[in-house]
Amino acid sequence: MTQIPGGPHSQHSSPWDSTPPFGAPHGEAPAQRPGRTALAAAVLTTSLLVGGGAGIGGAALWDTWQDEPAGSTSTDTGSGPARNVADAPDRTADGSVESVAQTVLPSVVQIEVSGPQGQGSGSGIILSEDGQILTNNHVVAVGEGGGTLRVSFEDGTTAAATILGTDPLTDTAVISAEDVSGLTPAVIGDSAGLSVGQDVVAVGSPFGLDATVTTGIVSALDRPVNVGSDDRGNTTTYPAVQTDAAINPGNSGGPLVDMSGAVVGINSSIRTAPSTSGAAAGSIGLGFAIPINEVLPIVDQMVAGETPTHAQFGIAVGDTDTETVGEGAVVRDVDADSAARAAGLRAGDVVTEVDELRITGADSLVATIRSYRPGDEVEVTYVRGGEARTATLTLDSDAG
Numbered sequence: 001m002t003q004i005p006g007g008p009h010s011q012h013s014s015p016w017d018s019t020p021p022f023g024a025p026h027g028e029a030p031a032q033r034p035g036r037t038a039l040a041a042a043v044l045t046t047s048l049l050v051g052g053g054a055g056i057g058g059a060a061l062w063d064t065w066q067d068e069p070a071g072s073t074s075t076d077t078g079s080g081p082a083r084n085v086a087d088a089p090d091r092t093a094d095g096s097v098e099s100v101a102q103t104v105l106p107s108v109v110q111i112e113v114s115g116p117q118g119q120g121s122g123s124g125i126i127l128s129e130d131g132q133i134l135t136n137n138h139v140v141a142v143g144e145g146g147g148t149l150r151v152s153f154e155d156g157t158t159a160a161a162t163i164l165g166t167d168p169l170t171d172t173a174v175i176s177a178e179d180v181s182g183l184t185p186a187v188i189g190d191s192a193g194l195s196v197g198q199d200v201v202a203v204g205s206p207f208g209l210d211a212t213v214t215t216g217i218v219s220a221l222d223r224p225v226n227v228g229s230d231d232r233g234n235t236t237t238y239p240a241v242q243t244d245a246a247i248n249p250g251n252s253g254g255p256l257v258d259m260s261g262a263v264v265g266i267n268s269s270i271r272t273a274p275s276t277s278g279a280a281a282g283s284i285g286l287g288f289a290i291p292i293n294e295v296l297p298i299v300d301q302m303v304a305g306e307t308p309t310h311a312q313f314g315i316a317v318g319d320t321d322t323e324t325v326g327e328g329a330v331v332r333d334v335d336a337d338s339a340a341r342a343a344g345l346r347a348g349d350v351v352t353e354v355d356e357l358r359i360t361g362a363d364s365l366v367a368t369i370r371s372y373r374p375g376d377e378v379e380v381t382y383v384r385g386g387e388a389r390t391a392t393l394t395l396d397s398d399a400g
Helices: 097-107 137-143 292-303 362-370
Strands: 045-047 106-117 118-126 132-135 148-152 160-167 174-178 200-203 210-229 235-243 255-257 263-270 287-291 315-319 329-334 350-354 377-384 387-394
Touching: 097 106, 097 200, 097 210, 097 255, 106 132, 106 137, 118 137, 118 200, 118 263, 132 137, 137 148, 137 160, 137 174, 137 362, 148 174, 160 255, 160 292, 174 292, 200 235, 200 263, 210 263, 210 362, 235 263, 235 362, 263 292, 287 292, 315 362, 329 362, 350 362
Parallel strands: none
Antiparallel strands: 045 315, 106 118, 106 148, 118 132, 132 174, 148 160, 160 174, 200 210, 200 255, 210 235, 235 287, 255 263, 263 287, 315 329, 329 350, 350 377, 377 387
16 A cells, blocks of 8 residues: 655656656756656555545556756746735736736746756746745756756846755745845736636746747646655645646746736646657647645745645545446545544545545545645545445644
8 A cells, every 4th residue: 555645756657658847958868856666557555644645546647747958947036926916916917828928927937957866947936026936846856965956037147046945745846046136926826716718828948948938728627647656655646737738848837827927827747648769758738737726835834944734634545446336536544543534434435525526536536635724624425335424524734
C-alpha cells in the first residue's frame, strides 16, 4: 500500500507523459528530480494521509514536466499580490487576446536554474513589487542544495533569486528576486468561477522562447492529475483546470489567465502520446493548470516563511473494480487517529461522493480532498455492503 504524506514532488514515466512545462537544456537529457520513483499503472493503492494524498492508479498517469532549456525568460514579482480583478481595476484587460497579453506579460518572468542535478528553466508569476514570484516546485528543485536561480523580466533585465518556500505536495514554490523594486504584480483571479468552454490565455517560456502567449479554452474542470510519487509514497495530485491552450516544456510555473487578465491557474503539466525517440514532450492540446484558489493559502504560508499545511483525511485508498462495484475509491486502510476513523469509515468502504461531488476513483478522491483546508467540514458518502451511508467529518491537518 502506498503512503502519501507530504513528501517531495516526483516524476514518473508512463505511456501517457504529463511532462511538466519545464524542459532540459537543448541537446541534453531531461534532468530527473531527486527522490522520485517511477510509477507503474499496476500500482493501485494510494493514501489520503496528507493533503488528501495523490492517487497512483486507476486513470491514466500524468508525468511532471522535465527541466526546460536554460536561457528562457520567466517571472517577475511585486509586493502585496492583488487577490482579484477588483483590486487592480486599471490592469483589467478588455477581453481581447491582445489586451490580455499586454496586461499579463509584464507580470511573467523566465526562471533559469542550475545546480547539482543539472540546469533548466521555467516560468513564474510576479506576486509583489519587491520580487516575490510564484512558480512550480519542479522548476526550482534542480537548484536546491547549492544551486543558483536567475530571473529575466519583460524589459530584458535580470536578477539573482533565492527560494522562499517550496511545497512538493502541491508542486508550488515561491522565490524572491534580489535587489528589485517597482515590479508589476499579477492580478489574482477566481478559479472557482471558471466554466468549461470559456476562453483562457497561457503565458510563459516554452522551449526557452520567453514571453510566449497561447490561447484556448477551459476543456474540463476538476480533472484529477497525478504527477508522481517519491520513494516514500508521497504523491502530488491536484484537481486541474484542463485547457487546449498550447502548453509545452518551459511553460511550467507560468499563468493561465481569464480574459480579464487575472490569473486562474499555474500551468504545470501536459499529457503526451507515447514516444520512443527520447525527444522532449510537446503539446497535443492537453494541458493542465493548478487552480489558483486551491494554492493561495499555501502561497501565503510560504511567503510568511511557514511550513505549508494540508488537509488530512487519514485513509489509504485504491480504485474500485468498476464492473462489479461501480465508480468510487475503495478504502484499504484507516489511520487509527484520523478524522475518517472518528467518522466510522473502515476498510472495504467505497467512497462515492464528497460534499455531493462525484468520486470516480482514488485520484479523484485525493484531488477533491486537496481542494480543502485543515479544519474544513465535509460530508462523505460511501457504500458498505451495498448500502449507501453518509458521514460528516472535520479534516485533520498534517502540521507537525
